[in-house]
Amino acid sequence: MEWNNLKPQVAAILSQNNLDRDAKLKNLCQFLSDSISYYNWVGFYFADHNTKTLHLGPYVGAETDHTIIPFGKGICGQVAESNANFVVPDVAAQSNYIACSFTVKSEIVVPLFVNGKNIGQIDIDSHVIDPFTEADERFLEFVNQEVAKLF
Structure with a gap:
């Protein structure tokens, strides 16, 4: 994968002046899903620190019932508390995994920081182990x- 070739396109998508933030993020999700074969569900969750919950933002992929996730629950909820990347090679081996679909085999979640505060995360599911x-x-x-620059 030529990651460096994708970076300018990410920046270009996020700098489109004629779109609001959610539209930019949705376009980014679509670009990542289209560009990387094993990125089968790509989305953002945003934190509400008052209620200690994550709320589903723009995404592409199969519909999900997981629109609100408590901190600590599942992979996304754990990242909300740990502030660290979480790579799950095989979701079947994770005891605190929230099953979205039987097609999901692995997941990666990377926190999104703005001014040092974890405001959310990008969540990617794959159909590949x-x-x-x-x-x-x-x-x-x-x-x-790059996304943090929108906030």
Whole structure:
């Protein structure tokens, strides 16, 4: 995967002046899903620190019932508390996994920081076991650094 070739396109999508933030994020999700074969569900969750819940933002992929996730619950909820990337090579081996679909085999969640505060995360599901590498993590950290500029 030529990650560096994708970076300018990420920045271009997020800098479109004629779109609001949610439209930019939806376009970004679509771009990532279209560009990386094993990114089968791509979306954002945003934190409400008062209620300690995550709320589903723009996404592409199969519909999900998980529109609100309590901090600590599932992979996304754990990232809301840990402030650290979480790569799950095989969701079947995770005891605190919230099953979205039987087609999901692995997941990566990378927190989104604005001014040092975890305001949400990018969440990616794959239909492949163990596709995510350190390169995915670094790329998604870049993506989130670019997304943070919208806030």
